[in-house]
Amino acid sequence: MDKEKQTQSDAIRRKVLGDNYVNTTLKGWGPAQPVLELLETAPWGFLWPRSGLDLRTRSLVTVGILAAQDRHAELATHIRGARRNGCSFEEIIEAILHAGVYAGMPAAVEGAKIAQGIAQEENNGEA
The missing domain is CATH 1.20.1290.10 (AhpD-like)
Structure with a gap:
């Protein structure tokens, strides 16, 4: 995901779920990091920003x-x-x-x- 979309994804996710939740979920994914990347890309980077x-x-x-x-x-x-x-x-x-x-x-x-x-x-x- 490009930097602009990543910034938009993060902003929407924080608006909907709150900073505390997002900060907590960003930690400790280790080998499951691709799941976090999919989470950032599919719902928050593609779906939620749609008009x-x-x-x-x-x-x-x-x-x-x-x-x-x-x-x-x-x-x-x-x-x-x-x-x-x-x-x-x-x-x-x-x-x-x-x-x-x-x-x-x-x-x-x-x-x-x-x-x-x-x-x-x-x-x-x-x-």
Whole structure:
């Protein structure tokens, strides 16, 4: 990835996921470094900068997809990102419900539990 795209990728990722998360994930990849490079290139360097959807909408789509796939850790990360992008918990739950109808209710239940936990963190000042 060229320097300009790498800078753009990093800026979007930091805006969505936060500096602390990005700084933490950049460390210690060792032999798995190609995975990090793919992560920087595909979603953050190619997809998220596109103009077809704003960051807020992309966050909601991502939440729905991750809920449908039962990717709990990434779902929690992207729920926090959706909040940073201005999504309400009501909108996040709607995306999870939508995924649940098409991907199965267990996915919606697990997604809702994760969203609830993050809402509690925010209410307790932990986020």
